[in-house]
Amino acid sequence: MSSLPTVATVIGSGTMGPGIAATLARAGSTVRLYDISEDAIARAEAAYGVVQGVLEAVDSPSAPGGSVTFGTDLDAALAGTELIIEAVPEKLELKQKVFADLEARVGDDVIIATNTSGIPISTMAKSLTVPGRLIGMHWSNPPHLIPMIEIIPGEATDPTLVDKLAEIVKAFNYVPVIEKEIPGFVENRVLYAILRECMALLEEGIVTPEGLDAAVKWGIGYKLSVVGPTRLLDMAGLDIYQAVSSYLNKDLDNSTDTPQFIKDKIAAGELGFKSGAGMYEYGEGDVDAKRKEIITGLIAARKTLSTIPNV
Numbered sequence: 001m002s003s004l005p006t007v008a009t010v011i012g013s014g015t016m017g018p019g020i021a022a023t024l025a026r027a028g029s030t031v032r033l034y035d036i037s038e039d040a041i042a043r044a045e046a047a048y049g050v051v052q053g054v055l056e057a058v059d060s061p062s063a064p065g066g067s068v069t070f071g072t073d074l075d076a077a078l079a080g081t082e083l084i085i086e087a088v089p090e091k092l093e094l095k096q097k098v099f100a101d102l103e104a105r106v107g108d109d110v111i112i113a114t115n116t117s118g119i120p121i122s123t124m125a126k127s128l129t130v131p132g133r134l135i136g137m138h139w140s141n142p143p144h145l146i147p148m149i150e151i152i153p154g155e156a157t158d159p160t161l162v163d164k165l166a167e168i169v170k171a172f173n174y175v176p177v178i179e180k181e182i183p184g185f186v187e188n189r190v191l192y193a194i195l196r197e198c199m200a201l202l203e204e205g206i207v208t209p210e211g212l213d214a215a216v217k218w219g220i221g222y223k224l225s226v227v228g229p230t231r232l233l234d235m236a237g238l239d240i241y242q243a244v245s246s247y248l249n250k251d252l253d254n255s256t257d258t259p260q261f262i263k264d265k266i267a268a269g270e271l272g273f274k275s276g277a278g279m280y281e282y283g284e285g286d287v288d289a290k291r292k293e294i295i296t297g298l299i300a301a302r303k304t305l306s307t308i309p310n311v
C-alpha cells in the first residue's frame with residue numbers, strides 16, 4: 001500500500017508550492033494548493049500544464065486519481081487533509097501565524113511539514129499547540145525536478161514522523177535525506193560554502209563569471225553529479241586531500257557577511273532573472289530563453305543520471 005497521503009494541502013503558491021503540489025498529485029494524491037493571493041493562484045493555474053509536461057518528461061511516478069485544486073479558501077483546502085506542506089515566505093512570524101491558523105482548523109493527527117530553507121524547526125515549533133507534528137521537509141528548486149528532499153526533525157518532533165515522511169517521499173520516487181537540525185541544513189551549507197568561495201574569486205578578479213561557471217560546471221559539478229563528495233575523496237586518495245587541504249584550507253575565503261559587490265548590485269536593483277540583470281545582463285527575451293535552457297538541461301541530466309548506479 002502506498003504511503004502517500006490520500007489528501008494533502010500545500011500552503012503558498014509562489015516559486016515552490018505549485019511544483020510540490022504537482023509532484024504529489026502525479027503520484028496519486030488529491031492535492032489542494034492554497035494561497036492568500038488570488039494572483040498567485042491564477043499564475044499557478046496558468047503554469048500547471050508546463051509543470052505537468054516537465055513531470056511527464058522525467059517519467060515522474062504517476063498513479064491514477066491524483067489531482068490539484070487551486071484556491072484561496074483555507075477551510076476548503078484543509079478538508080480531509082492528512083499532510084500539510086507549508087511554503088510561504090521565509091519569515092518566522094508569518095510562518096508562525098500560518099501554523100496557528102492551520103492548527104485552529106485541523107485535527108491533532110495532521111502532519112505539518114515546513115519547506116523552510118533554514119529557520120530552525122525547534123524555534124518554529126514553540127508557537128504550536130501540538131509541536132510534535134511539525135517537521136522540516138526541504139525541497140530544492142525547482143521542486144518538481146530535483147528528486148531529493150531533506151527531512152529535519154526539531155527537538156519536539158514526534159520521532160515516528162521522520163520515517164513516516166521518508167516513506168511518503170520514497171512513494172513519489174524522491175530520495176529522502178534525514179538530517180539533524182543545524183542552520184541551513186546540509187544542502188544549503190554545502191551550497192553556501194561553494195558560493196562564498198566563488199563570490200570571493202569574482203570579487204578579487206581571479207576569474208570571469210563565464211570562466212567560473214565553466215570551471216564549476218565541468219570541473220566539479222559534472223563529477224559531483226555522479227560521485228558524491230565522500231566517494232570523491234576515496235577516488236582522489238585521502239593522502240592527496242590531506243596534502244592539499246593542509247595548505248589550501250587556510251587560504252579559502254572565510255568572510256561572514258555577503259560580499260560588498262553583491263550588496264551594490266542589489267542596491268542598483270540588479271537581482272538576477274527577476275529584474276533583467278544580476279551577475280549577467282539580459283536583453284529582451286533572454287531570461288525566458290535561459291529559463292527554458294536550464295529546465296531542458298535539468299530534464300536531460302536527470303534522465304541520464306537516473307540510469308547511472310549510485311556509486
Ligand SMILES: NC(=O)c1ccc[n+]([C@@H]2O[C@H](COP(=O)([O-])OP(=O)(O)OC[C@H]3O[C@@H](n4cnc5c(N)ncnc54)[C@H](O)[C@@H]3O)[C@@H](O)[C@H]2O)c1
Pocket residue numbers: 011012013014015016017034035036037040086087088089090091094098115116117118138139140141
Ligand atoms: N525559492 C526557492 O528556491 C526555495 C527553495 C527551497 C525552499 N524554499 C523555501 O520555501 C518557502 C517558500 O518559498 P518561495 O520561494 O516559494 O516563496 P514565494 O515568495 O515565491 O511564494 C510564497 C507564496 O506564499 C504566499 N503567502 C504569503 N502569505 C501567505 C499566507 N499567510 N497563507 C498562504 N499563502 C501565503 C504568497 O502569496 C506567495 O505566493 C520559503 O520558506 C523558502 O525559504 C524556497
Ligand SMILES: Cc1ncc(CO)c(C(=O)O)c1O
Pocket residue numbers: 117139140141188
Ligand atoms: C542560492 C540559493 N539559496 C537558497 C536556495 C533554497 O534553499 C536555493 C535553491 O536553489 O534551492 C539557492 O539556489
